[in-house]
Amino acid sequence: MTAQALSGWGRYPVVTADERCSEDLPAITRDVVLTRGLGRSYGDASLPARAGLPIAGSRLADRVIAFDRQTGVLSAEAGLTLHDLNRTFLPHGWFAPVTPGTSFVTLGGAVASDVHGKNHHSAGTLGRHLRRLRLRVGTGDVVEVSPEIETDLFLATVGGMGLTGHVLEVELTLKRVPSPWIQGETETVPDLDTLIARLLEDGRTWPYTLAWMDALGAGGRGRGILFRGRWAEPGETDGAPLVWPREITFPMVLPNWALNPFGMRLFNQAVVTRHGRRVRREQTHPQTFFYPLDSLLLWNRAYGSRGFTQYQCVLPRREGSALYRSLFTTMQKLGATPYVVVIKDFGAQGPGKLSFPMPGLTFSVDLPIDSGTQRVVDALNDIVAAEGGRIYLTKDAFTRPEHYRAMDPRVDEFNAIRRRWDPEGRIRSALSVRLLGDAA
């Protein structure tokens, strides 16, 4: 009806758009070229190809269609969020098989990003747990796809950034958990080499692992904290009922100077000091473990009005840490401050045609946007392309098409499948215009 200013989670870029939300997702996807979930991708993946072009919003279409309590097979409308899913089914012993670092994603969006989580090394991406999708493709037809039916279209949709059609329904298998609590451990490590070695070692015995790195303090050695966890067995917990935390909304957009290298250095130091040297073991709330920032709604306002981007790439395994350190020395050289750095090892690559994870290490770095951000991303992409890595489209807003093609030769096959189901090239987004050569 009216245009509103839309952006991804990074609050950059901002586009005026007409987002139409309804409980009746099949109806509102008939005439639009893109569906947006909760807008939690960081860059332009959920934005219309050009300003003013209407898009559908799926978040009101959140009904569960069926759930089998024996097998954990759930089918639901694409707007169901992991937030809702976990709160609804964890009390019955079921949890999302794979979850990203926020639960504020819709199932449709999670499929489009083929999300990965702390258990990628043991469980792969979400795509591995999908059984069936219902899609409205570019011609307007509604198609059922699965690993067996229309396999190509299914695999292109998994991680396809919503560019193969509108995801209407998702069927997946949830993970049965022995209790609603996580048995978690955290441990400080002195430098990046130790961090990587320990991360890989932990992955052999722990289903969920992740590392946070302090890129600013301790002379840039790359000290950090390892997070590992598993679902607690019923005997280990005190039988405490799980109570979900109350959510607080970040009240305002902070001034652009509020987050600064000096403050961040202090913050990181405080995190490390507070943790201490020893290993901490405790029964952890799944919200704390999987979604540490979800209790603070709209935390992206902390990065100020210019917004931020999260640079996330995956690099193949190499001996030592020189390659990985070069990412940070490059940022330092160009005057960029890596605010929050998260590191995770990936297991095998899934079958998704454009899916991000591949064997290696993934680094994600929050960068507040300023005039130098484009140069920083270009320089980092040079390294990633040269080393045979790739970037995560869901987080991206700055990558150039040349870089992207150099990193991901799979894009031609992906586009060929898209064209088969959408000969006129209707389904598109700001991201596909920027990177995949679509017309606006």
Added chain:
Amino acid sequence: MKKVVVVGGTKGIGRAVVRRLVSRGDQVALLGRNAEDLAASAADLAARGASTAPATVLMDLDQPESFDPALEQAAQALGGFDTVVVTAGAFGTQDALEADAAARDRVLTINFTRTIQFCEAARVRLLAAGGGTLCVLGSVAGDRARKPVVLYGATKAGVAYYVNGLDARYRAAGLKAVLVKPGFVRTGMTTGLPEPPFAADADAVAPAIVRAIDRGTPPCWCRCRRWWRARPRGSLGSHPASPRSRWSLPP
């Protein structure tokens, strides 16, 4: 456990309210005009763990003659009911309704005349059963005339007057009439409208509405989404937790 009849429970605020009622074990009958939509919502509630399968009854809020048979059917399915919730309604912005007389008349009729006709039918049944709660959704737009929603606000103001009067007249007889006045809630009804500060999701206002139903407080304003609190007080998040929980709150 309450036995609740809901008009408009498949969408928007009604959907969130029904989920909340069902999650704590209330028995629900959904009234609506689209059988497929009702079935999908019933399946949703069942899959989410409704202890008894929600009943569905066809009824069109624009067809007054369908009210009594529908309430009768709902009463049979639930074995009587003690609560009626009306969240259904029609909406149009002032611009749209000024441009389209048919749409205008529809909003005026559905939101005022038909809603009150339905409430009258529900009132008779509730009083005959010894009382109960009748909860109707008004709007803060009915408290103060606003430029973009003059006609819509007028219907809600009319309904507010009616519900207040009903409460005054029948509370002694055991009928509590509860008027809920949400502010801007992000639903299919408000999609595309410029969003004011403090807009809320339906899930955020549902707890306040259910609490108003439980307490029988007339009227209930639930746009009260203060900036430091995404959920109204008393929602699920404030249950005292076990001592070992990280999230425990002082009792």
